[in-house]
Amino acid sequence: MTFVKTKLELEKLIAGDTLEVLLCEGEPLSNVPKTAIEQGFTVVENVHVKDNVHKLVIQKREGSPA
Amino acid sequence: MSLRADQIERYSRHILLQDIGGKGQEKLLAGRVLIIGAGGLGAPIALYLGAAGVGTLGIADADMVDVTNLQRQVIHFTPDIGKPKVVSAAEKVRAINPDVTVHPHQEWISAENIAGFIADYDFIIDGTDNFATKFLINDACVLGNKPYSHGGILRFDGQTLTVKPHESACYRCIFSAPPPKDAIPTCSEAGVIGVLPGVIGTIQATEAIKYLLGIGDLLTGRLLTYNATSLTFREIRIQRNPKCPVCGSQPTLTELKDNSDALNVCELETT
Amino acid sequence: MKLTVNGETREIAGTESLNIDETLVTLKVADPLYVTVELNGTILEREAFGTTQVKDGDVLEFLYFMGGGGQ
Numbered sequence: 315m316t317f318v319k320t321k322l323e324l325e326k327l328i329a330g331d332t333l334e335v336l337l338c339e340g341e342p343l344s345n346v347p348k349t350a351i352e353q354g355f356t357v358v359e360n361v362h363v364k365d366n367v368h369k370l371v372i373q374k375r376e377g378s379p380a
Numbered sequence: 381m382s383l384r385a386d387q388i389e390r391y392s393r394h395i396l397l398q399d400i401g402g403k404g405q406e407k408l409l410a411g412r413v414l415i416i417g418a419g420g421l422g423a424p425i426a427l428y429l430g431a432a433g434v435g436t437l438g439i440a441d442a443d444m445v446d447v448t449n450l451q452r453q454v455i456h457f458t459p460d461i462g463k464p465k466v467v468s469a470a471e472k473v474r475a476i477n478p479d480v481t482v483h484p485h486q487e488w489i490s491a492e493n494i495a496g497f498i499a500d501y502d503f504i505i506d507g508t509d510n511f512a513t514k515f516l517i518n519d520a521c522v523l524g525n526k527p528y529s530h531g532g533i534l535r536f537d538g539q540t541l542t543v544k545p546h547e548s549a550c551y552r553c554i555f556s557a558p559p560p561k562d563a564i565p566t567c568s569e570a571g572v573i574g575v576l577p578g579v580i581g582t583i584q585a586t587e588a589i590k591y592l593l594g595i596g597d598l599l600t601g602r603l604l605t606y607n608a609t610s611l612t613f614r615e616i617r618i619q620r621n622p623k624c625p626v627c628g629s630q631p632t633l634t635e636l637k638d639n640s641d642a643l644n645v646c647e648l649e650t651t
Numbered sequence: 652m653k654l655t656v657n658g659e660t661r662e663i664a665g666t667e668s669l670n671i672d673e674t675l676v677t678l679k680v681a682d683p684l685y686v687t688v689e690l691n692g693t694i695l696e697r698e699a700f701g702t703t704q705v706k707d708g709d710v711l712e713f714l715y716f717m718g719g720g721g722q
Contacts, residue, residue, distance in 0.1 A: 322395065349396075353398060534717045534718065537715075619694075
């Protein structure tokens with residue numbers, strides 16, 4: 315479900331915009347970056363923030379899904 | 381319009397798809413599809429379009445649920461016997477998905493009422509069992525410029541074609557006029573394998589969804605035939621027929637009229 | 652002559668040309684009165700069945716009415 319919600323936010327962006335997503339370790343962290351790349355987005359940043367939380371920055375580019 | 385939290389969960393498998401996403405799901409929720417016939421074909425069509433979140437479904441049929449329907453009309457259950465088919469179908473669709481507004485129309489489609497029915501919908505699906513109505517749906521959709529899906533089944537065979545009026549071949553481009561009454565056997569006389577309408581109906585439902593989403597290639601200009609015994613699908617290219625009586629270059633059919641056997645063929649035969 | 656009929660090769664021995672009516676009989680097509688015939692991609696008028704000749708290599712589709720779906 316985390317990627318579903320991420321994707322809905324990505325749809326609102328225009329090419330070049332980035333989206334910051336805070337993710338828990340485990341399934342969300344293993345799925346969201348992988349699926350984002352598969353679907354044509356760019357993962358610009360993936361850093362550990364605190365405890366089990368990671369920050370992911372995803373960029374929509376030309377050719378990414380609308 | 382934006383999706384509620386429960387809708388994001390319900391439609392998550394659609395949202396994940398590149399060609400659908402949240403925007404596509406919103407298009408489905410705003411979509412309006414009329415299903416004519418709540419029988420073998422109408423059953424899977426209504427169930428799947430309802431589950432998919434097509435926001436408004438019209439279902440037209442004047443008939444009651446009969447025990448002989450239950451071998452294939454999977455939207456009707458044994459306790460529904462005797463109930464109007466549109467009521468039974470509407471109950472199931474609403475139970476699957478409360479997002480869907482269902483308009484049950486418990487009446488036979490005729491030349492008099494069909495234009496009014498189809499005007500309110502984006503896409504029409506023919507799930508009827510008699511040629512008079514099949515031709516009437518074609519003519520009304522061509523004259524009213526509504527895209528529609530034709531479906532037919534008999535014994536172990538099925539066929540389907542999507543029509544975009546004045547762009548692709550219509551039903552009358554292939555079959556210029558209805559066959560005489562009794563010339564072609566009906567399912568009630570000749571039989572039909574119960575899973576067959578599931579195959580053809582789900583293809584018709586797919587066409588409605590693709591049309592609402594504006595994706596892919598519709599089954600236009602190609603008649604798809606299916607034979608369950610040999611498990612073969614064939615696609616026959618169909619060009620628009622310049623001599624078509626309704627969409628040809630000099631149409632002879634410019635207003636709707638009922639065919640002489642416009643009453644339900646099966647109904648007449650069983651009485 | 653060899654024809655492609657509904658996707659399958661059919662051999663008609665002893666003749667190199669038949670009209671559509673004769674072809675329907677020769678191939679034992681069921682309900683010939685109600686079949687639609689597409690010859691090489693073009694749907695034929697019923698009135699032309701007697702005068703349209705089929706020759707070696709032609710592609711024929713016989714299309715049938717299928718009415719079920721409701722009751």
